[in-house]
Amino acid sequence: MPNTAANKRVHVAVGVIVNSLGDILIARRASDAHQGGLWEFPGGKVEVGEGVREALARELNEELGILIELDSCRSLIEISHDYSDKVVLLDVWRVTQFRGEPEGREGQPLRWVSPQSLSDYAFPAANTAIVDAIQSAETV
Ligand SMILES: Nc1nc2c([nH]c(=O)n2[C@@H]2O[C@H](COP(=O)(O)OP(=O)(O)OP(=O)(O)O)[C@@H](O)[C@H]2O)c(=O)[nH]1
Ligand SMILES: [Mg+2]
Numbered sequence: 001m002p003n004t005a006a007n008k009r010v011h012v013a014v015g016v017i018v019n020s021l022g023d024i025l026i027a028r029r030a031s032d033a034h035q036g037g038l039w040e041f042p043g044g045k046v047e048v049g050e051g052v053r054e055a056l057a058r059e060l061n062e063e064l065g066i067l068i069e070l071d072s073c074r075s076l077i078e079i080s081h082d083y084s085d086k087v088v089l090l091d092v093w094r095v096t097q098f099r100g101e102p103e104g105r106e107g108q109p110l111r112w113v114s115p116q117s118l119s120d121y122a123f124p125a126a127n128t129a130i131v132d133a134i135q136s137a138e139t140v
Helices: 052-064 116-120 125-139
Strands: 010-017 024-028 043-045 074-082 087-095 110-113
Touching: 010 024, 010 052, 010 125, 024 052, 043 052, 052 087, 074 125, 087 125, 110 116, 116 125
Parallel strands: 010 087
Antiparallel strands: 010 043, 024 110, 074 087
């Protein structure tokens, strides 16, 4: 296969985790990571042979120590974004059913924030569409 941007695209499973108050969990990316120092919705790369929701469950368990209910996850939005150094496909899921209290298993700071206050945080460029989708879902 030719080595094009399309087949180098990184598939990422991302969770918009909502608690019983309607607040959303964000985490700060390590300063040495891609898009480091910015806030993110927890998640990570889908591995070969893995389904996206299985990847989401694995990543949220590794990064936060929670167990999510796969059947209750709802697709929120898919975003393809070209950073100059890599292309990502963010496969974003709304997660409302989970067991355990999220903790930053990799030392990452966590914060629960209201949908409207997401605008106060700096996210990677690809996330603008995610924040818009969350905030417009809130107003319908
Ligand atoms: N998890 C996550 N990744 C995001 C978001 N927005 C965004 O552009 N990304 C990009 O998606 C890519 C993969 O995410 P990741 O770094 O969390 O992957 P991972 O957990 O598997 O990390 P690892 O490579 O250290 O094992 C990164 O290039 C990251 O910059 C987001 O909101 N959440
Ligand atoms: Mg990650």
